Amino acid sequence: MGMKLAKCFCRLSAALTCALLALTASAQSNLLNVSYDVARDFYKDYNPLFQKHWKALTGETIELRQSHAGSSKQVRAVADGLEADVVTMNQASDVDFLAEKGLVARDYAKRFPTNASPYTSTMVFIVRQGNPKALKDWSDVVKPGIQVILPHPKNTGNGRYTYLAAWGYALKQPGGNERTAQDFVSRLLKNAPLFAAGGRDATTTFMQRKIGDVLISFESEAELIAREFGKGEFEVVYPSWSILTEFPVAIIDKVVDKKGTRKQAQAYLDFLWSPTGQENAAQNYLRPRDAALLKKYAQQFPPIRTFTVDDTFGGWARAFPTHFKDGGTFDQIYQLK
Amino acid sequence: MPSTRPRPARVLPGFSLSLGCALVYLSLLVLLPLSGLGFKASHLSLAEFWEIATGERALASYRVTFGASLLAALINALFGLVVAWVLVRYSFPGKRLIDALVDLPFALPTAVAGITLATLYSSNGWIGRHAEAFGVKVAFTPLGIVVALTFIGLPFVVRTLQPVIEDIEPEVEEAAASLGASRLQTFLRVVFPGLLPALLTGFTLAFSRSIGEYGSVIFIAGNMPLISEITPLLIISKLEQYDVVGATALAVVMLLISFVLLLAVNTLQWWAANRHHGSARPKAGGKP
Numbered sequence A: 001m002g003m004k005l006a007k008c009f010c011r012l013s014a015a016l017t018c019a020l021l022a023l024t025a026s027a028q029s030n031l032l033n034v035s036y037d038v039a040r041d042f043y044k045d046y047n048p049l050f051q052k053h054w055k056a057l058t059g060e061t062i063e064l065r066q067s068h069a070g071s072s073k074q075v076r077a078v079a080d081g082l083e084a085d086v087v088t089m090n091q092a093s094d095v096d097f098l099a100e101k102g103l104v105a106r107d108y109a110k111r112f113p114t115n116a117s118p119y120t121s122t123m124v125f126i127v128r129q130g131n132p133k134a135l136k137d138w139s140d141v142v143k144p145g146i147q148v149i150l151p152h153p154k155n156t157g158n159g160r161y162t163y164l165a166a167w168g169y170a171l172k173q174p175g176g177n178e179r180t181a182q183d184f185v186s187r188l189l190k191n192a193p194l195f196a197a198g199g200r201d202a203t204t205t206f207m208q209r210k211i212g213d214v215l216i217s218f219e220s221e222a223e224l225i226a227r228e229f230g231k232g233e234f235e236v237v238y239p240s241w242s243i244l245t246e247f248p249v250a251i252i253d254k255v256v257d258k259k260g261t262r263k264q265a266q267a268y269l270d271f272l273w274s275p276t277g278q279e280n281a282a283q284n285y286l287r288p289r290d291a292a293l294l295k296k297y298a299q300q301f302p303p304i305r306t307f308t309v310d311d312t313f314g315g316w317a318r319a320f321p322t323h324f325k326d327g328g329t330f331d332q333i334y335q336l337k
Numbered sequence B: 001m002p003s004t005r006p007r008p009a010r011v012l013p014g015f016s017l018s019l020g021c022a023l024v025y026l027s028l029l030v031l032l033p034l035s036g037l038g039f040k041a042s043h044l045s046l047a048e049f050w051e052i053a054t055g056e057r058a059l060a061s062y063r064v065t066f067g068a069s070l071l072a073a074l075i076n077a078l079f080g081l082v083v084a085w086v087l088v089r090y091s092f093p094g095k096r097l098i099d100a101l102v103d104l105p106f107a108l109p110t111a112v113a114g115i116t117l118a119t120l121y122s123s124n125g126w127i128g129r130h131a132e133a134f135g136v137k138v139a140f141t142p143l144g145i146v147v148a149l150t151f152i153g154l155p156f157v158v159r160t161l162q163p164v165i166e167d168i169e170p171e172v173e174e175a176a177a178s179l180g181a182s183r184l185q186t187f188l189r190v191v192f193p194g195l196l197p198a199l200l201t202g203f204t205l206a207f208s209r210s211i212g213e214y215g216s217v218i219f220i221a222g223n224m225p226l227i228s229e230i231t232p233l234l235i236i237s238k239l240e241q242y243d244v245v246g247a248t249a250l251a252v253v254m255l256l257i258s259f260v261l262l263l264a265v266n267t268l269q270w271w272a273a274n275r276h277h278g279s280a281r282p283k284a285g286g287k288p
Helices: A002-017 A019-023 A037-058 A071-079 A092-100 A157-172 A178-190 A199-207 A219-229 A253-259 A262-273 A275-283 A291-296 A309-313 A316-324 A329-335 B015-041 B046-053 B056-089 B095-102 B110-121 B128-133 B142-167 B170-178 B183-212 B217-221 B231-240 B244-285
Strands: A029-035 A062-068 A086-088 A119-128 A148-151 A214-218 A234-237 A241-246 A249-251 A305-307
Touching: A029 A037, A029 A071, A029 A262, A037 A062, A037 A199, A037 A219, A037 A262, A037 A275, A062 A071, A071 A086, A071 A092, A071 B231, A086 A092, A086 A262, A092 A316, A119 A157, A119 A219, A148 A157, A148 A199, A157 A178, A157 A214, A157 A241, A157 A309, A157 A316, A178 A329, A199 A214, A199 A219, A199 B110, A214 A219, A219 A234, A241 A309, A249 A262, A253 A262, A262 A275, A275 A291, A309 A316, A316 A329, A329 B056, B015 B244, B046 B244, B056 B095, B056 B142, B056 B183, B056 B231, B056 B244, B095 B142, B110 B128, B110 B142, B110 B217, B142 B183, B142 B217, B170 B183, B183 B244, B217 B231, B231 B244
Parallel strands: A029 A062, A029 A086, A148 A214, A241 A305
Antiparallel strands: A086 A249, A119 A214, A119 A234, A119 A241
């Protein structure tokens, strides 16, 4: 019944949003891209670029629909029958879930270049103008008396990356091991006066409510903060080590085979790696995979040493249960008290 | 009593049809999802269920959720009564505006309410700044949860009480006064017993609404484990781990506690209503 309802809803919303186009819908193909919350701006720019490219290439007018919400809610909707042609997510564990359900190929990460992630970002510090507490690296942030703002490390993708970034930094220190890392992260969490509900809520708490000395967020978020609050309000600090955050994309095989849209879906995702797609990523403050482009935009993407979830934590399939499932290291930190 | 009375002829026919309608409607909307919940939770063994339901963080979250909800409902019972009384009994400029304001918490998206309240009550906010001067932190503490729940619960009490207060004629109070009752006596023995059942209903509605509230609370709670985590957040946390069964276990516990509490309040309400009638009837019959 859930499937039917989701289908109904899907069709209804399609009909409502483009009643006119629906009349000629049979003549053209359409794709539904189910994505995470803050990718809205990126795909708002990207979709017209692809439509133009596809029209020039094949003469076909393609209709592109977007759905944005919290990423784990989105993949659950897809698993429950929301007919997405492609998913564009911000964490591999969400796509892994779809692979487990048999909706996505198990080797989805190998179906596209660069780990199926067309762009990356990293976790950085956002501090008050002039950096009054002189916070330069993770070791400064965990000092007693520093207030750190971050989203809930267990329940949000943003918070999980922050958690793993600090963990990985501690591992990279001389004599670093799992024990010292857990101790380091527990000191970081002790400095958090609250856990924000999500990435944007953390930003609001830091920028608007003026709580905390440092906000830890995606590099791409810093630019959005500048647009919203003005550049003079804060500074971005790059720590000595941070985590490379990947944004995996995948085709929902079941749906594209049923709808006959595999060709379009493949092209839609492939185009993300094209010079146009890569440039669009850079313009949205996401680090392009293309080395030449990264150089061109070096001003906004200073070099930073990064590790990945795969090389330091054995992939999300291992990192998630170890750290964020019930009884994982996050829960342990709060049981030690 | 009703059984000895002759059955009054009904003006409108269709008892069986409307009852059927009501049952189908309730089954589809309430019973079916609830039994689905029970079914999902039954995938767990009793030991597993018990472990999830009585985990350290789960227990702390019940205390926060039910404690804050109870406190918020009590605050609303007191001040909601005052608001309802003022809105019914007095006329003053701007009364309609204030009356409309009462409904605002119904209509406002809860996330908007939560974000706004968090900004107002945080240590740099308009209200939080002054509270902090007295050493009271509101936003991002359990107190913040009470504030959010009080906000969303207010209309339930006011809207339940208003029609009942309208029904109490001022003549009753005048009669009490002319028979020598003091103001306090008039309120406590004449007005209040008539209000009590409606007040309990309003309290119950506000309380049960608060228990399930998620959207506004997470923005002001701070969400610190063992301190300010509400049970709905733990449920979401389970869902984030794709642990649907674990989430339903917590939901079932909440449902059971709520059910027992609501049953208790309803019994209290029934008792209040009967006591009122019980004490009124012998008087009418001419008690010696």
